[in-house]
Amino acid sequence: MQILSSQNARVKEWSSLLEKKQRDKLGKYILEGIHLVKEALEADAEVECVCYELEAGIPAELAAAASARLDVDWIGVSAAIIAKCSDTKTPQPVFAVVRKHAGSAQPLLEAAAGLVVVLDGVQDPGNVGTIIRTADAVGADGVIVGAGCADIYGPKVLRATMGSLFHLPVIHGKLEELLPQAKGRGIRLAGTSLQAAVNCFAYDFTGPTWLLFGSEGAGLSPTVRALMDDGLIIPMRGQAESLNVAMAASVLLYEALRQRHYPGK
Incomplete structure (x- = not known):
């Protein structure tokens, strides 16, 4: 799957997750970077999708997970989308959207x-x-x-x-x-x-x-x-x-x- 337009409805939802009120409303959050995304996938967190920069492809560190986690949407996106959904000045080439887990005390x-x-x-x-x-x-x-x-x-x-x-x-x-x-x-x-x-x-x-x-x-x-x-x-x-x-x-x-x-x- 590919999404290249920053005006896409899903992209607008993803970028809104940079705000706490939207994270609370939608029950989701964004994870940026290979390390955090890999940790979430290995922990069987409720990952909705992983978005990676299309030109670079799926990072090698996530290749095994891409084959194993068939419940996750793997989406190639433009650099502009990566930037729009990032909290950092120098965005990493991958992010994930994860559903919150309430847990119990x-x-x-x-x-x-x-x-x-x-x-x-x-x-x-x-x-x-x-x-x-x-x-x-x-x-x-x-x-x-x-x-x-x-x-x-x-x-x-x-x-x-x-x-x-x-x-x-x-x-x-x-x-x-x-x-x-x-x-x-x-x-x-x-x-x-x-x-x-x-x-x-x-x-x-x-x-x-x-x-x-x-x-x-x-x-x-x-x-x-x-x-x-x-x-x-x-x-x-x-x-x-x-x-x-x-x-x-x-x-x-x-x-x-x-x-x-x-x-x-």
């Missing part, structure tokens, strides 16, 4: 000794994507994204995840409902706090733990802070005032990984 609530990341108003796309990628790296059970966070299906977040969105559950949830349910199941809710007395390296991460991270400027919202069981402090020997939220998440997640999988090291 129930498996995370039921995970034995689960390690879950909870985002509460984390607004920077790079931070959201990096935290998802780090959660994937340490083998966390999932990520719950609360209100006020950057859209996980936005182009900048997707690039920052480097495909980790397809490796673990990343779901939207109402924290005011989910966090009390977690507490009722004996899950500890822990987060960073400047007023905390507990050094994060002395905290026990081996039990069921949900790590709470708030917005870059204000931290956790009052509602979420009131539900937090354990406040942790990340010790700093230098003169930096603080770490950004993605760095703080990395420190806590890797300490959890060390305790759970490399005890005594």
